[in-house]
Structure formats: structure tokens, C-alpha cells
Amino acid sequence: MKKYSAAAVVAARDGLTAAQSGLLSCHACGLLSAAPKQNVDARQAVCCPRCGSTLHARKPDSIKRTWAFLMAAYILYIPANMLPIMVTSELFSLPQSDTIMSGIVYLWLNGNWPLALLVFFASIVIPLLKLVALTVLAISVQRKSNWQPHQRAALYRFVDLVGRWSMLDIYVATLLVALVQFKSFALVQIGPGAVAFGAVVVLTLLAANSFDPRYIWDFVKNDKQRAR
């Protein structure tokens, strides 16, 4: 507290945000710096005086990027679930290709229902939830909604937390592909679905990353809402 200027303290007390106070925080080193006084033209950028990384009041083009990644993820979600992610060939059977859903059904029917549930949640529910959650967040920000900011913040934290778990299927498939290479006896090959699925996961991660959660609070006007 001591370090910060009286203006900042005043701003925080008054419910002012850093952006409103003309202050920028560095994404990389966290240093708070004042916005430059001179005009910044299109070829220049505001940089952190300490580490030199570009400073933004908010992530630039955050909602635009989020939408772009989300749309790409939505598009690829369809082939990811329709195409086989894994083609297994065994000595005693013809090559068998499995989509995510057929793999889950196979696991369930074979009594391996805990694993079936795990894969179902990790590969179907969570990616879908992430997509829906990010869509809800993006829409709400775009509509400048001040609806349930805390819940939306919680939603964002959940999306951020759970993101990497969606890669479970890809991990399993890549592990199997790497391990099961006995050529004539058994062979596991990656299907086109796996590529699409991996792309969906990566795109949702990028979408979550490009979404700036501070927008949630930018439209929250009264302190009642802002305070817990």
C-alpha cells in the first residue's frame, strides 16, 4: 500500500479500476505503470518500462479472438465426434475404428463403466461445457451484461481449471499409438477424429486464454453487485 500513490488508493477506494485511473498492469511481470501521456499511433505500442512486454488495459481484441477460436472449436467439434479417433487392428479381427462415443459404449457394455464415465466426462461433457461456458461469457460481455458477475467469474475459473483435462482422450490415443505397434499382431492408428478433437481442445484453451475476464466487471456499475 505504501508504495502506491495516493491517487491509486483513492481510485481503489472509490471503486475506480486501474483502467479508469489510467494505469496499466504488465501481463508478464505484473508491474503497474501509468499510461503514457503522448499519443500512441498505430505503429507503436505501449510497453512495460521494466520488462518491455506490450501493455494493454484489456487484452486486445479479446472478444473477437474468443469468438474466432470458439467458432473454430464448434466447427471441429462435429468431425471430432463423428469420425473415428482410433483404428485398432488385431491379429484375430478385422480393423475396427472407434469414434469417441462408440469407444464409450464399448467400455460401458464391457462393464468398465467407471472408465466409460471418465472418458464420457473428459471427452464429451467437458469440451462441450467449455464451449457453452465460453459462449455464455462471450455473449454476456458483448451484450455488456451485468448479470451475475460472480457466477460468471466462477464459470471462467472453472473453464480455465478444467481445460487441460479434455486432453485425456488424446493422451490415451497417443499413448496407445506409441505403445501398441506390434504390426501384424496389433496396431493402433490415429483416426482423423483425433486430430479434430485435439484441435477442439486446443482451440477452447486458446479461447479461454484470449477471453479477458476483467470484461465481466467492466459493465458492473453498482458496488452492490460488485461486492460479494
Place this chain on the structure above:
Amino acid sequence: MTDNSKPPEDQDSAPAPLPETPPAPSATPTPSAIPEAVVASRWHTAPWLVWIIPVIAAVVGGWILIHTITSRGPTINITFKSAEGLEAGKTKIKYKDVDIGDVKAIALSKDRSHVIVTAQLAKGTEGFLRDDTHFWVVKPRIGAGGISGLSTLLSGSYIGVDIGKSEEDRDEFVGLDNAPQITGDLPGRRFVLHAARLGSLDVGSTIYFRQIEVGQVVSYELDKDGKGVGIHIFINAPYDQYVTNNTRFWNASGVEVSLDASGVKVQTESLASMIVGGITFQAPPDLPVAPAANENAPFTLYGDRDAAMKHADTEVRKMLLYFNETVRGLTPGAPVDFRGIVIGEVASIGLEYDKQNKIFNFPVEVNIYPERLRAHYRAGADRPDHSEAADREVLDQLVAHGLRAQLKSGSLITGSLYVALDFFPEAPTSKIDWNKKPIVLATVPGTLEELQTTLLHISRKIDNIPINDMAADLQKAIKSLNSTLETTDQLMKRVNGELAPEAKETLVQARKTMEAGEELLKSDAPLQQDLRASLRDIGRAADSLRGLTDYLERHPESLIRGKTEEKP
């Protein structure tokens, strides 16, 4: 989302709470402790560049989807008798061991008589679905032709395809029970053979051409009227040109043992064909080369080589022969022989009722192939003109010279007969009635018939001998002989009883006489002694007489002077 007139990310037109440029210093005093951000030249990415990502995603995703959808070929239904070895979602459809689709669903037909397999084929297989395309389940098969589908023992069954050549499309198929022997893409041609019976042939039986394997039996079915068998064969490409319009096919199955007028014949083609059966074909060597036969051309399948080659005769003259003897042993196909040359065969043996004479006749219809006779002409030899009229004239002449048909025994073992044409100048005269169709050739009794007649005559004569009377006479003779013997016996007895003692006495007397004689002739008998002495005396007398004569010879004078005194 872009319909928002003021998107928040549009920072140039952002509302007051989001200033790009800091607010006026008067509003909020800049704290000196907070360092001021520096402005540096930086390369900015255009904000719209981020939209490349969803565009790429759309393109990639769309391409994958379109590829998936378009790579999906036609859906077909195949009907099978059972779904043995088939599994929905797993069983593949393979053409030349390449996956061209898989089974999506297996359902029972409404009447539960068969199974309907729905299969999804790959893109580009529309051309496969022809009217004569065949599907079958590939299973391990062990047959005479070999072992196939062994790999399916481990990997499970799959559905095989043979693509047809028809122009018509279809998407409902009836699956074959067994894999076809010949796939449609194999170069070669199919032909149809008609046979009375299948013999030991089977699907896969080999077809030989000069003992080279050139094809196989593809399928066979019963004729619709049930009176024959149609055998579909396939001849592989380089060899199908040898199937010409005059090619003969014959059965080379197994061992053919024929027992006919020519004796016992054993014929085999090859060891393999002995076991699994086979068909051989060849064009008759004496015929000119004919053009290659068309696809699916029909041929007759003969029982053996002889039968196949025999039918080379195109010119046939029919003749009727009425035999007044049994035709037992004469069968259709029996040879008609003209002095040793087979010039025809017995076509049929019929039956006729002669109303005038109220008897049954057994007309034997024979086919005469004049070509065979012509084939035997020595080069340069005189021959009759080849015309109907000339033929008639020749035949009339021959009949006038005594040409007759005769039944002859071909084999004493089997009793089979053949028809022999020969000249019998002594036979009653006959003439051919050319108005009759077919013409009738007069016959003479066969050698066997003659022999039989002779035997009959002999047996009749034997019959005529009054054996019973003779037996009675013989009995009488024996009886009289018996009585004679008895009389003789009695005589002998009397002789024994009455003559014997007298004879004995006579003999004793005779002996006595003989003894007396002997006594008389003994050396010491007085007679003998006397005789001896007498003889000695005679001897002495002879000696002295000799001395006298000697002396007289030397001294003839002594007769006059007397004996002179010897002087010492």
C-alpha cells in the same frame, strides 16, 4: 455476435470506462511513484487476422465432413441364407482383398427365411453394382480344387465381391452360397455344355485341352425339364480361342471301362481327373479349322472321346433292317460294319405289327455315314460319283450282287451283336424300294442263327430217335441174354456133373499110354539097347568096308592075286 453495433473490443469507439488514452491529468493526478509506460514501435497484427483461425477450422472441418460424406458410397442390401460369420459394423466387403465397404446392419427378412445384410460401400464403387455382380461370404473352404479362405479362420469372415459386366445397375443382391470359381475380371470365355448326366463332375472340375489345364467348371444346373444338365464352364484366356464351333467336349472323368462289341476298353485322362473328374475338348482332327466359338455358346458333352468324335458324321443315310431272329445283344450304338469297316451304327430297335401276316416285326434302324466309307478310298482309286442318283445306282448294284445285312456276334463273352453288311450271292434276290423312307435292306440269317438252326435240326433228330422203344428192345434183349446165360449155366453144370468123371478116366488112360510110350523110348530100354548095338555093328561094318575099298584102291591087283603078305 457481430450485429452489436458497438462491440466492446472495438477500442477506438469504446465507452468511457475503457479509455485507450489516459484521461486528462486534471481529473486524476498522475502519481509520481508509478512509472510511466514507454511507447515503442511494435509490429501490430491486424485484428482481423484472428478470423483466419475459424476460417481454417471451417475449411478443414468442412473438408473432413465433405470428404467423409462424399467418400461414403452407395448403400446396398445383400440377401444371405444365414448371417454366419457376419457381424454388423465389423464385417468388411472386400474386392481383391481391398476394403470397399462394411456391413452396417444385419436384419431378418419379413418371412424370416433369410438374412438381409445392409452394407455401406466406399465412394467410387457405384460401378461395382452391376446386375450380375455377385456377393458371397468368404469362409475357409476345403474342396477338391484346393483350400481357400484360410486367412478368415483367424480374421473372421468377410464378404467377397465379383464385379459383373452387365450394363444394368442394381442395389439389391442375392448372396451366393459359395465363392464363384471364376471372377468376372479373369480373361477368358464361358461356354455351356449340355449333358445327360453330371457324372463325377463338380464345380471346380478341371477342363483339359491336350492334357493342359485350361479352365474349370463354374456351375451346373438341371435343365428346366429335368432331362439333362447344363454345365457352365470357363476357359482361360489364351486357350479359349481353341474352342471353335466344331469343338467336341467329352467327359474325362475317372476310369472309363467300356465293354462292347470291340471288347474291353479302359480309358483314363489323368490321375487328377480320375479323382475329381474333368472335361476334355478338341476339334475333330479331320475337320477344317472353324472360327472361335462365341461366349456362352452351347455344346454337347459326350460321354467319352469315341462318342464325341463319332458324331463328326454329318451326312446320315437311314436304313431299316428286318431280322427274323432275336435282336438280343443288339443295342443302339452297335456298329454297322461293311466287311470290317465301321460305316454306321444302330440308331434304334423298333417294333411293328404286320396286320396282313399278323406278326410282330422288329425293324432295326441303322444310320449309315457314307463319309466314313469315302474316307477309306485309296488315293487315285476309282470311286462312284457323289450324287443321290449315283448312290442309288451303286446301292442297287450292290444289292443285286447280293449285299445283305446280317447279325453277327461281336463278342462271345458279352453276346453283343453287330450288323454286318456283306455279299451273299446265294441269297434270294431282292431289290430296294426307293419309295420307302427309310429304305429297307434285305437281311440274311446270321452265322449265329445258322449255327442255332443246325443245332436245332440236330436236336430235332435226336428228338426223333425212339429212345423209349429202343430201351424196351434193349430190355428184351437183355432179358433173352439173361435166359441164354442161364441155359449155358445149366449146361455147364451138366457138363461138370456128367462129363468130368469120364474125362478123368480118359485122361488116366491116356497117361498110362503115354507112360508106356515113354518106357519104350527110354535110353535104357531094351529097344534102345538093341538099336544102339545094331547101329554100332553097322558102323563097324562100314569101317571094314572103307578099309577094303582103300586097300583095293592101292592094290587093285589083289582082286585077282589076293592079299599079299606084308613084308617087314
